[in-house]
Amino acid sequence: MFRHTSRLQFTSKPDKPDALYAMKLQELIGGAWGEMTVSQQYLFQGWNCRVPGKYKDMIMDIATEEIGHVEMLATMVARLLEGAPSETVAGSLDGDAATAAIIGGMNPQHAIVGGGGALPSDSNGNPWMGSYIVSSGNLLADFRVNVAAESQGRLQTARLYNMTDDYGVREMLKFNLARDTMHQLQWLAAIEQLQEDGLGGVVVPDALLDEENQEHSRTLWGLSDGQHAHEGKWAQGTAPDGAHEFTYLNNPDPLGDIADAPAPDPMLYATYNTSHDGIIGKVKDKLGS
Amino acid sequence: MFRHTSRLQFTSKPDKPDALYAMKLQELIGGAWGEMTVSQQYLFQGWNCRVPGKYKDMIMDIATEEIGHVEMLATMVARLLEGAPSETVAGSLDGDAATAAIIGGMNPQHAIVGGGGALPSDSNGNPWMGSYIVSSGNLLADFRVNVAAESQGRLQTARLYNMTDDYGVREMLKFNLARDTMHQLQWLAAIEQLQEDGLGGVVVPDALLDEENQEHSRTLWGLSDGQHAHEGKWAQGTAPDGAHEFTYLNNPDPLGDIADAPAPDPMLYATYNTSHDGIIGKVKDKLGS
Amino acid sequence: MFRHTSRLQFTSKPDKPDALYAMKLQELIGGAWGEMTVSQQYLFQGWNCRVPGKYKDMIMDIATEEIGHVEMLATMVARLLEGAPSETVAGSLDGDAATAAIIGGMNPQHAIVGGGGALPSDSNGNPWMGSYIVSSGNLLADFRVNVAAESQGRLQTARLYNMTDDYGVREMLKFNLARDTMHQLQWLAAIEQLQEDGLGGVVVPDALLDEENQEHSRTLWGLSDGQHAHEGKWAQGTAPDGAHEFTYLNNPDPLGDIADAPAPDPMLYATYNTSHDGIIGKVKDKLGS
Amino acid sequence: MFRHTSRLQFTSKPDKPDALYAMKLQELIGGAWGEMTVSQQYLFQGWNCRVPGKYKDMIMDIATEEIGHVEMLATMVARLLEGAPSETVAGSLDGDAATAAIIGGMNPQHAIVGGGGALPSDSNGNPWMGSYIVSSGNLLADFRVNVAAESQGRLQTARLYNMTDDYGVREMLKFNLARDTMHQLQWLAAIEQLQEDGLGGVVVPDALLDEENQEHSRTLWGLSDGQHAHEGKWAQGTAPDGAHEFTYLNNPDPLGDIADAPAPDPMLYATYNTSHDGIIGKVKDKLGS
Amino acid sequence: MFRHTSRLQFTSKPDKPDALYAMKLQELIGGAWGEMTVSQQYLFQGWNCRVPGKYKDMIMDIATEEIGHVEMLATMVARLLEGAPSETVAGSLDGDAATAAIIGGMNPQHAIVGGGGALPSDSNGNPWMGSYIVSSGNLLADFRVNVAAESQGRLQTARLYNMTDDYGVREMLKFNLARDTMHQLQWLAAIEQLQEDGLGGVVVPDALLDEENQEHSRTLWGLSDGQHAHEGKWAQGTAPDGAHEFTYLNNPDPLGDIADAPAPDPMLYATYNTSHDGIIGKVKDKLGS
């Protein structure tokens, strides 16, 4: 169960409205790597966590914080939209380039749909989607997604920091940047912790390593004609798990047979050349159908 | 530019058709973490790469391989669908539980839309989406997504391996598991390489670290009442970047002010209580609007 | 079955083209609360209606009208797009702010995809979706959605009315505003009619009221620290159904147990700490698995 | 800012696992009218609310509660999925109809993607979308959406209540039904409160009523040939706002002119019959282009 | 403007309910090639048509018919869902394979969301989307899409015809098949008419044919190693426009330079190897930036 306090986690006040920037800032609310994503991702991972104790508690701590980050950003967007030009347009553009940029560029749904408030969508107006998040039940697999999410998130925040010189906006983004730094480090530390606790190795999942076709678990297939791929650490020397020696296969031949699809069920009316019956028939026999 | 050979990268032949398994295997084609995702993600990252040489060449090698993985899986799905029950249903269910499961459970679009072929969608029939992928231009941020993608991908492949005992399907999946192992290791090695080459640190991006609010880049906020979150490596000791000392803030107070939205433009007809003008007016003044 | 007349329900002629306004007006065509939504929603509700007679006939009347509203708006958008700047851009921007706003802000798909015609999408270019509508079979539940749809629709129309001073556009919008007024009143009257006819109460559905946990059907849980929630009619006095007395629970304790997820199937490779077997094992036993 | 307690708002324990029911219950988590919808909708409405005091506080109370409802349902789904058949299928279907239904019908992503946990999607596997929610800034318009959401939500919960006889599931649903009853009543009371406080009338928004084409704000257009539409309260007598007298127009003529689209920009290559230049040219002139 | 009659265009009565078939039949309502698609596609094409007279009138005839087809199918789905098993499941599966298939396979939203009525979605439950349709303003380009839509539509209808032996369903589908035949022929005839009327050639649009790089408008690039592509009419002889002679280029070399992306703006933090400045700098100079 959750509780709410009316105070924001950190100050979220722009020095002045800026409808264009409000449009861009939506990326941090409803974008694929925005705060709706991390809050929902951590919530589902926490609810789905089967290791009671420090892991579950830590995930719920950060999940709960992230809901408050959506709140900070939504409040900032509403404040940036104050006085956005929703009125009659006529005559307002004579020679005024700044207004032209705002009128041409602001998110029209900020006025028409949101009435001056934030939207659950990204900087192009695409609605947030549940498919942005994952909770697989495997903590190492998921923590790697979390590291990635905080990395893309801090990168986007840094770019947005450079797109404004509003003091108040930057104050909030300095806090967000710091939290993204913390959260990257937190998930990297959590991966180390999993490995210390024997709950994860290097390859995820650490199962079926004996069953898999080990001849193919250490080779980089050279399928592009660039000349330098073999020069990296990924094509020579010992792999990060200490258990594989990388090799580079330059321009290797395929190992499979000719790709074809089986003879169709006639009631599906797929195009089928009966003169090829001989060949395809044999394939069918082999498949045991 | 690309070229194609009619032979598959590896053998892709089931021992016998299995329409239910074909439905499940779609997750590896068009799911959020399937082969369409990694092929398109690596292609866009490669095209967008600004470091000619070993990085770009390596990305294009693996991107090109992954298109062939979609091909292997699509071929497998078509072969698994051979003879799927698309005909008149009446009478076919008397006491036959296995057929009941297939008729109730197979993806109806495999017959109606695909005519017995694979679809560009996941195991629930959701179409693949461009928003599943990212190419940010920052190699460390993107390689972390790639590690995550190969981890989720191998996890799903391992689960699907356990859901069949078809020898032919398992032979292909053993190859896929091995390639996923290789690709996890490859991206982990590539991250090491970036750091060796001075193209990435631990926190991404390695900019604005001085500008950010450093007081908040090392603290875990305890916002859930679980008792154990402070016990992990993420709440004490030195962080993975060697530059921060983690601390745990138990149940901290918020730092911001009361969240509110500014007075609305009257022409948007947002509900507004004019008796609060005094209070809100001051906020507006402060915002400089 | 439907028939069509070439004449529009009402005049739809702008005084002059305005590509920016055409982009905004798309919200009323393909937005979540636009005319495609209400036309499709009422059609499905009508087809699904199990009360032959006045209800079904009324729903089909309004459903049929709304198809004609999409037609009016689509015609208006095509006329607003006349002469939109699709040609070579070079040189056309020297000092001309109005053209800059149009070039920067018009919907690029109006030219590239629609060839100067309307699109089935909203003001941000998101395509209309079937998930915007509902037809549940329960008329009271659906009429409440209809009241909401006509309310959001009139609100957006009113906002768009203020964003233009084109006489011809405003003439059409005055008709649309009037129809939205009528349709709000129509659905409100239909709700009264349902209640008069004994086909609906206040709570929907009017079933399971005895089965539900009545201790919890009249209390507002105070989970945010705002001090004023208890002052409203929703927290004291008799509820609108005349059968409940509202109360306010300030900062109540949770009633459930600790949230956890059960021990995982090992073949799914979810992370699981076996040292917790004791605790989780008991939960499993209790669940009877 | 938010805080979390590890205890659930109410008990959420099934008597036994049921993977098919888990699939269905997803509708209440990630469906268009599920708990993700109401939690996010109320959060955005609360953050966007411009009436500090009882309205904002009440919205945040219920918004915060709803996050906990997603938590209860996600926990229930994980517990219902315990022991779901993710293993090798072969041989398990001989004559066992119940297993056949589960294998054919369970959500494949519950195992492959979620590892036995809940997903942010509906009972058909469609991911939750931000476009399901609205926060318009106009409280009356939004509260009407909220009444509708709680009505559809209780209806779906009641249907799902009838689809199981598991005691534990029903205990939780009895609580959910009660909360849906409360929340319907709460929003209905809130609408009364708005009207009492002078913040809303009957028609939303209560603006432009003088500007709109009043001739058309009280007539039901009879455009379907059903004979009974005029018999309802929506076609005769005084409307719910007390200000309009309903009338019924049987089979009325259209009021507009012939619908046509203007002459195209030649560089868009739209098909255009120059022999019609005369007619269309006049239309263009009139439009002032 | 539109009018509606309560009678269906053609009889739509199943002999008996069949919830599984109802799920499949949704493909013809809300699938990418279903009746919602053709009705909306033709409506937008008709509204956007700039050739008054026979073309526009014909498009509106067929558009209006297709709305009635959605109506026929929606009615059929509701009738097929009569008595679908929405009740308590327990105990109902003992040995009954047919019920198992229905319970496992029916669309859960048919009961939970639609209350036994049709949904605006496809056979996998994906909602219909506006992006399924096109109205480009160019009649030849659009009529080709229409031929394709009626072809995929008749193909899917034929497949669905084979999936039932219900007399009543088949009677309706025989009508649908006939209309699809008519509509394929109608659009093919309309393409002939356009060409007779001088409103279209073979290549669409019939502009820029002189500007385009004519060396490349008649060659099939052999980029796959299959040995037979040159044997078709597409690689030799005169092309269907009578103006091109097809040729086959076996395994041709690329004509462009090395693909690379330009030096990044430093404030976007894209990874960039400054040691490559020399090379990339030249590219930048050449681009004139």
Place this chain on the structure above:
Amino acid sequence: MFRHTSRLQFTSKPDKPDALYAMKLQELIGGAWGEMTVSQQYLFQGWNCRVPGKYKDMIMDIATEEIGHVEMLATMVARLLEGAPSETVAGSLDGDAATAAIIGGMNPQHAIVGGGGALPSDSNGNPWMGSYIVSSGNLLADFRVNVAAESQGRLQTARLYNMTDDYGVREMLKFNLARDTMHQLQWLAAIEQLQEDGLGGVVVPDALLDEENQEHSRTLWGLSDGQHAHEGKWAQGTAPDGAHEFTYLNNPDPLGDIADAPAPDPMLYATYNTSHDGIIGKVKDKLGS
């Protein structure tokens, strides 16, 4: 299996950056009719093709080429974005209309998400979707979609050609236009080839023509009141298949009965007027339920 060469199929170099045009050009990458669509569509059709030899080989030739077209366009977009204004905005707009258009109009995700690179989305920022493509197994049905796709593609390319005067961009588009011409001709020739080879007729599929209701396979239903629809070749004379004589039915009566939905399952709580039991009951009996 696929291979890649680092050289582009054709030159892709703009004379100078143009962020607005980059936004528009996205339509050719990730739009419904862009290069991602044709590359994925042809790949799935090729993999699903059951006619080994010239058809399959030709499809794989063109599919492989199209992946290279996405590459050319992605490279072009990155080069057009060089130097796009991602920096601090303040002060940059004083009287500069061209910059205003760019700042207001460029795709914000080009900077925030893509770091100056191309995105897998269209000119409005909608992500590419798997539902844009089809591979039905029936070659004639699919080749008709392919003709349509190349027609819409060349139309959009021609429009975009007119929206720039950049020499380098136009050089590339001249190549693209030529390839679209070739590919339209190629698919038209392939349709002729299918018919020559006896693998397709005029109506698709060429099955069930005897079963269908032939009375209705040659009539245009006049359901709109336009006076000219009967004048076209689609309403008189012999149809393109040589087997049907078109006729026009002016304003025909419907052939079906009154549309209604059956009596609901009471546990779904659909609204149902029991006074109509008599009538509806009979319908139910007839349906055998």
